[in-house]
Amino acid sequence: MTEVExxxxxxxxxxxxxxxxxxxxxxxDALAAARAAVEAVEDALTVRRESPAVVLNRVLAVGGAAVVADPLLWEAxxxxxAMWRATGGLFDPGVGGGGPARRWRDVIPASHKPVPRRTPGPSWEGFSDSCEASPNWTPASAGVEREGEETISRQRSSSGDVGGVASSPHPPSLLGPGLRRGTSARGADDTAPLPNWSALTIDxxxxxxxxxxxxxxxxxxFGKGYALDRAAAVLRAAGVTSAFLSAGESSIAVIGEHPLGGAWPLAIPxxxxxxxxxxxxxxxxxxxxxxxxxxxGAAKPGRAAMVRPTDxxxxxxxxxxxxxxxxxxxxxxxxxALLVADAPALARLRAAAPDRRFLFSHDAPTRADRPMELTA
Structure with a gap:
């Protein structure tokens, strides 16, 4: 039996x-530095407490301008x-910032959890079937920032001794309940411009x-993926060649190959x-x-419909x-972008990388012994 520290x-x-x-x-030490990198991104981008992002929002909410001193916020x-341009405006973190017709909205995305899959052979032996099956790994306390269970430990992975974790609920947002993923709804009598990224000028x-x-x-x-990028950069600089990073289990980053050989296999349930x-x-x-x-996640109270930011x-x-x-x-x-795109935009996005970009329609017939069919 192979063991990997x-x-x-x-x-x-x-x-x-x-x-x-x-x-x-x-x-x-590398783990501590990677954690600090994640927390630094949180400190820069959070809208749940005072942060450089909140300071900037106060200015933008009245149609003003500001110099961005924080390096992480500026990089973000x-x-x-770049991604707003690459997706034709379909990825857009802009939300209503001023006036009685709009208020700031909660744009926290619905959580969805890819989990390690068991496969024959060595490529994934030693990992449980489900991220929710382990009796030893428990979610951090709901609504707690920088608190709850936190450990840095050593383990040895061999057949059957590494499990997964269920993600914790999102704490309440200071933006209040509303839309996810950086968009804002328009009423029938709402003729004001959409509060989106196109309103920004970046010097x-x-x-x-x-x-x-x-x-x-x-x-x-955006923040979870960006935070994992920063953590991965720290780990690579420390000489780490194999790592698996997860934020809420809907955002995953891997460094190198699986410790037992080959690529990291994942199944999306x-x-x-x-x-x-x-x-x-x-x-x-x-x-x-x-x-x-x-x-x-999408069915939680206070969650509004997803809105396409372009129209x-x-x-x-x-x-x-x-x-x-x-x-x-x-x-x-x-x-x-894939989730909110109309049919022509979806086709363009998928055609650019069909083996890396997927949209699964849950209206399609499903059998338990095969994956869902891809949408056009």
Whole structure:
């Protein structure tokens, strides 16, 4: 029986549970540095307490301009701008920021959990079938930031002795209940401009951001992937060659290969039907994001419909989007874009990388012994 030494950190951050698994070496200092990188992103981008993002939003909410001094916020703004352009405006963290016709909205995405799958042979032996099956791993306390269970431990993975974890609920947002993923609904009598990213002007030389009309930004559909990117960069700099990073289990990043050989195999479960996989993927040095309009997370009280940011149309189709990309930030943006895209835009997005971008329609017939059919 093959044994692989592992170092593990589990803690609450980004409004969810973060897990960092390093294999092949005991590296508590690297784990501590990676955790600090995640928490630094939270400190910069959170809208649940005072942060550089909140300070910027106060200015943008009145249609003002500000110089962005925080380096992580500035880097995030540039990354979001790139993905907004790459997705044709379908990924957009802009929300209503001023005036009685709009209020800030909760843009926390519905949680959906890809889980390790058991496969014959060595590539995934030693990992449980379900992220919810382990009696030893428990979610951090709901609504707690920087608190709850947090450990850095050493484990040895062999057949059957590494399990998974159920993610904790998101704490309440200061933005209040409403729309997910950076969009805002339009009423029939609402003729004001959409409060989206197109209202922003970014002056790279001066590090200055200006809003053409009131809006605010929420990085809930971006921050987890971006935080895992920062953590992965720290781990690679420390010489880590095999790692599995998870934020809420809907945002995944892997470094190198699986410790027992080969790529990291993942199965994406149906959000409502036990025992049905949407797809199975194998990742190496890549990131994955899953977004869904159905399931327990999407059905929580106060969750409003998904809205397409380009035209304000409400997206009603029951579907799950899966995106694989080089970075977590890109994967988060793409899974959102796939979920809200109309048919022509969806076809363009999928055609660019059909083996890495998926949208599963839950209106399609399903059998327990095969994956869901892809939408056109």
């Amino acid at each position: 592992a170092s593990v950190a589990r803690f609450a951050a980004m409004g969810t549970r973060v897990e960092l698994h390093l294999f092949g070496r005991d590296a508590p 703004l540039l990354a979001v701008n 790279r030389a001066a590090r200055r951001v200006a809003a053409a009309h009131p809006l605010a930004l929420d990085f809930g559909g 149906h959000p409502e039907i036990d025992g049905v996989w949407l797809t199975e993927l194998e990742l190496s040095d890549a990131s994955l994001s899953v977004s869904s309009t159905v399931g327990a 304000g149309a409400i997206v009603t189709r029951p579907a799950t989007a899966v995106a694989v990309a080089t970075t977590g930030a890109e994967a988060e943006a793409l899974s959102t």
